[in-house]
Amino acid sequence: MNHSDPIVDILVELGRTAPGGVIDAVLRRTDLADEYAVVEGPTGPAYVSWNGRGVTAFVPLDVVGSPDDFERRHPRPATQIDAPPDRLARHLEHTLETGRLGRLPVDLSSIGEFQRAVLEKCAEIPPGEIRPYGWIAREIGNPGAVRAVGTALGRNPVPVLIPCHRVVRTDGRIGNYAYGSPMKRALLEHEGLDPEAIEVTASRGVRLVGSNTTDIYCYPTCRHAKRISGTHRVEFRSEAAAEQAGYRPCKVCRPAA
């Protein structure tokens, strides 16, 4: 009966389409969508995304070329803007400069307890040093979970920032990386390590080094191991061999529990 009423016809015409910005803003305000920008990373430009809780992804442009590609592989809607907000930008710059996570907030809210423990432990590895997967497993109180540690690191949402490139195979070889082995080597080289030398040492079966003046043994890249001069440097193939020679593990790099 209302169909004959001209006023009703006009009222229906008052309907409008919501401006396109509404859904973007709502999803950002509810942390269901991220913003992202291009920043300069250690191996060149990279996409970094974030929401209200912190950084959500870090992907070098070498891995994902176009913004479309980035948005397609990102797990949530994402909008590109010029640069991260000031506070985040400051912390991010600090992390990229020093190689330490510092106070940069990372959104780990959708990540399980085990993976979070792995990533937090990984973030403790100083720049210019490497640790085997087994080290993380042992440090988080789960020494049998070496393979699971590898999986957890492979799903690191923020490689480079959380330095999973500093975690290597148990035999000392550099091994795989979420963004490919060449980038892992490039990142280690950028931190002053020599990837070739690491591989050579590993291929000789050397996993630990000690000092015959202190009788302490370390991982080869521990800052204390790097100070040992050639004449005092002793090499070991295993923790057991070092212990047998009367050496104790370093308390900084903790090569054994």
Add this chain to the structure above:
Amino acid sequence: MTVTLDRLQERLADDTDGAFPDLVRSLQDGVYSGALQFTRNRHDAEDVTQDTFVRAYRALCSYDADRIRSLQLRPWIWAIALNVCRNRVRAKSRHPEAPPVDEHIDPSTDPASEAAANVDIAAWRTRLGTLPGPQRTAIVLHHVVGMPYEEISETTGRSGSTCRSDVRRGLAVLRTLIEEEGT
């Protein structure tokens, strides 16, 4: 619309974060169209639409799956939206820093081709503003947003037949207004 909202509701209960963007997509045009009548300009209507869905999301996060399944989505969203509109209008009247801005001089971004239609919106907002609150609410929700009386009743807490007579009386007043404008 009803069928898709039903399915959406099931998805919201199972995966609130995953289904929420579709909830916004399904209901944002209606909320925005109504808010254009309940607030002073496009800018306010856009803010109200945003705030409504942000509040809805926070509420959904605090509900368990059964409670989400028992919601009537559109009436529920509109109960939130009416509250947001009221708060906004109240806050603006307490801080009248700027005179009300009508659509046709609103400096926001709509293409010029919509200008003629926008004059309409402002004029109708004024006419609807002369109605008693419940009549204005019922008319906007029924004829602008397109909600059936049962849903309006769920939103406002007034019975379905009362909502129906609110609309009828409101339309009669509007008809008189138009006739007076014509003379």
